[in-house]
Amino acid sequence: MSGVQADRAGTAPDARAVEAELHRVVTGSGASMGVLYLLSNGGSELRIAMIIGMPEEFLRPWRRLSLTAPIPASDAARERRLIWSGNHEETARRYPRLALAFPYRFALAAAPLLDGDICWGSLVLLFPATHPPTLPAHERDTILSACERLGTTLRRAADGDRPLSSPDVPHVVPLSQARHVPPAEARAAVAFVDRLPEGCCSLDLEGRITYINATGADLVGGTVPALTGVLPWAALPWLRDPVFEDRYRAAVVSREPTSFTAVRPPDRRLTFHLYPDASGLSVRITPLAAETNGDPARPSPAPAYSPPSPEPIRPGALYHLMHLAAAFTEAVSVQDVVDLAAEHIMSAFDLQGWILLVSEGGRLRVRGHRGYEPEAVEWLDGQTGPAPATAALASQASRFYASPGEMEREYPGARTHSDKAAWAYLPLTVSGQPVGTCVLSYDHPHHFSHNERAAMTSVAGLLAQALDRALLYDAKHQLAHRLQAGLLPDALPEIPGLEAAARYLPATPGIEIGGDFYDLIGLDAAGAAATIGDVQGHNVTAAALMGQVRTAVHATAGAAPGDVLARTNRLLTDLDPGLFISCLYVHLDLGAHRARLSTAGHIPPLVSHPDGRVTPATLSPGLLLGIDATADYHTSEIPLLPGTMLVLYTDGLVETPGVDLDTSTAQLAARIRALRHQPLDELADTLVRDVERSGTRSDDIALLLLRTPAGTMPPAL
Known part of the structure; x- marks a missing residue:
């Protein structure tokens, strides 16, 4: 699912x-x-x-x-x-x-x-x-x-x-189930509450009013039908001060009673007492005794009309924006910025639409969107002419359109590409240089208050800086990826009598370049060579050295494995790169059914035998390449019967924090034994996916699987 x-x-x-x-x-x-x-x-x-x-x-x-x-x-x-x-x-x-x-x-x-x-x-x-x-x-x-x-x-x-x-x-x-209440008991409870000289209401965990008595509705200036099922601060403008919603949130999270006092216009002061539990909140509403002469049941006069004051930003929105500011400091790629901005900005301002446009080659290109149909996205993508998005960026001034009429007067026909009815076009600039435009929209006409415009403009500044850093990161990452891909084989060669599969996975999606490498080389009709290794470091120097190692191995492939490593070692020592390299070289003699191996400080391969056993190959240890030009490398030999599989890998496949290498290797061997009948490509994907699932990968992974086909696999032991 x-x-x-x-x-x-x-x-x-x-x-x-x-x-x-x-x-x-x-x-x-x-x-x-x-x-x-x-x-x-x-x-x-x-x-x-x-x-x-x-x-x-x-x-x-x-x-x-x-x-x-x-x-x-x-x-x-x-x-x-x-x-x-x-x-x-x-x-x-x-x-x-x-x-x-x-x-x-x-x-x-x-x-x-x-x-x-x-x-x-x-x-x-x-x-x-x-x-x-x-x-x-x-x-x-x-x-x-x-x-x-x-x-x-x-x-x-x-x-x-x-x-x-x-x-x-x-x-x-749901955490709690509502208790079944017989009708007679429910009527008695309602009658009891209605007789009280104070307002009573119930909120669910989302803050919606599920019940309010007539006294409570009268005290807050509403009616029971109009208030039931809505948020208090949505139905009552005088409760939109962030403090009031914040007290509700505090009660839900802390599970502690709390209270606050609010002024119902023109001057009626009401105290709200909140009592939370797992199902919601009970609220008592009482007027201050000094204003009622000791009679809290005295009805208050109808509130006089007063023009609306600037609406404050809701606390939920403030928390979203504070979190967004902190989260942007950790965003790395453009996609990170897109995901964070879409999630938090839409929630903070209760938006129905959002588009991020990035300036590329004199055009605005869509890099992320929410709540828009493909037709609208296509119309916006690549804009150059007169349009709200380009005008906002060119003038470096935000543009707000509270209704379709306002948009139509300035840009006839622009709104026909979507069903939105209010828009904010926010320019994204860094040090005066254009980065892009952020489009915020609503499905219905929307008045943009002074505070809301200020908050949206501030968010645009944060978004511009995060986007500018992410664009630079993505450019470097693409360069590193192309360099990495150019240093590894595009595809493994077809070797008669040998199945092969390989996988490479960098440690992180960052701009560092890994030093792990592998290769498979066809020699003659009945022979092939395989190599795998790990260069110290994660940078351009390590990648360049990796390319030199592969070139040196190719130049001497076909010689005895110990000689191949010795010659490669002398070349690297002469270059004096200041980095060390582990390397394993395998000569596969498919006609004689044997493999000859030599290692320069690299992990021995695992051998899956035809009878189902999986064991590490026994090899004579050798010094890492690039340390001592006179180092010798011994050659070991193992049988390569039909149905034998060699698993060559780098330490990223088995290194797990808190687990010793022998234990991790034994677990890998058990996994291979259980899955040895799988096709090699499927097995390679499974082994790499196992490491990804563990969430503990801290190094690159290179994996090379080699298997001689067998007519019938022997049963497992």
Whole structure:
């Protein structure tokens, strides 16, 4: 399945098992809410799959996280350990970015989802502010046991070709079930509340009013039907001060009662007392006694009309923008910037459309978009003539259009390419130089307040700087990729009587160039040579040296393996590159069914024998290339019977933090034995994917599989 489905009726059994386990660990550990992250994008990032006990909107800034981000969820998955922060002060000290954008009282635990050596993601649990600052042993055991079960479930789902992944919108799991109330009891409860001399209302976790009594509706100046099902700060303009929504968020996260006082125009002061639990919030609304002469039930006069004042930015929007500013400092590629900007900017301003245009060769090219049909994107892509996007960039001044009429007056026909009804065109410039234009849009006419325009313009400045850095990074990365690709073989040669497959995977998607290399060389009708190695360092010098090693091996291929390495070593020593190289050279004599090998400090290959055994080849050790020009390299020989497979690899395939090399190699051998019947290309993909899933890769991977075909594979031992 492509994601964790929100519709329970259509959810696969594995997703239901994960949902049930998530509910069990939250209730069993005493947590108030939980977030399940799954690794994605080749193990380089975490994405939210499920949420329990918290509104999805609260977590939008953290819907996707880099595995290297200084966030508890990332630390837990990357370091494979439980992270505990006992209070907000500790969180602020260890994770200032999280504390800035989530400034509430809570305790936090984050733990990896492990199954053996493979990490599938992480689980984050939030505890009420009243939780002790230390994590009790029984709660720790509950969390770790649940994570182990979750890891096992995720592994089984993947093994069954139905892997769970994070959907575009996380699945929200209900934490509490509503108690069934008999009709007579419900009527009695409503009557009881209606007799109280104060307002009473109930909010769900998302902040929507699910019930309000007549007194409460009268106190806030509304009606019960008009207020039910809406957000208080959306229905009542005088509650749009960020402080009020912030108090609601604080109550939900901390699970602590809180209160605030608001002024209903013209001068009616009301106190709101919030009492949260797992299902929502109960709210008491009382007028200040001094204004009611001791009679809080006295109705207030109808509010006089006053012109609308500038609307403040909602706290949710402020948190999105603060998080975006911090996240942009970690964005590397243009795609990183696009994903972050789309997610946070659209949420912060409640947008229905967003487009990022980048200036390339005098034209504006679309590099990312949300909420637009292909026709509109195509019309915007490559613009040069008069249009709002080009005009904003040329003038370096933002342009706002609150309605289709405003757009039509200035640019007739421009809005016909989309169904949007309000737009903001924000120029992106750095040091006066044009970078691009950001387009924000709404489906309905929208008044852009002074504060909103200022916030959008500030965001454009942040976006421009992040985009400018990312464009430079992408240019360097493409150059490095082309250089790397040019130094490795485009394709392996066809060798009669030999199957071959190879894979190369850089350590990170960064601009560093790896030094791992491999090659397969056809010699004569019954012979071939294979080599694999690792140059010290990750830079252009290492890549150039890698090319020289491959050239030297090609020049002497066909000689005895020890002689090939000795000659290559003398050449490198004369060049004195200041870097060391490990190298393994194999001469395959397919006619005589034997392989002759020599190593210069490289890991011995694994040999998959026809009888099913997988063992490391026994080789005489040799000195790394480039150290001593007089070094000798011994040649070893192994049989190459039909059905034998040689697995040549670099240490990135087996190096795992906290696991010794012998253990990792034994695990690789067991994996190869179990999958030895697979076609070589499929086996190569599987072995590399296993490492990607583990999320622990810190070095390049080069892998070369060589197998002599067999008519019938012997049964496994």
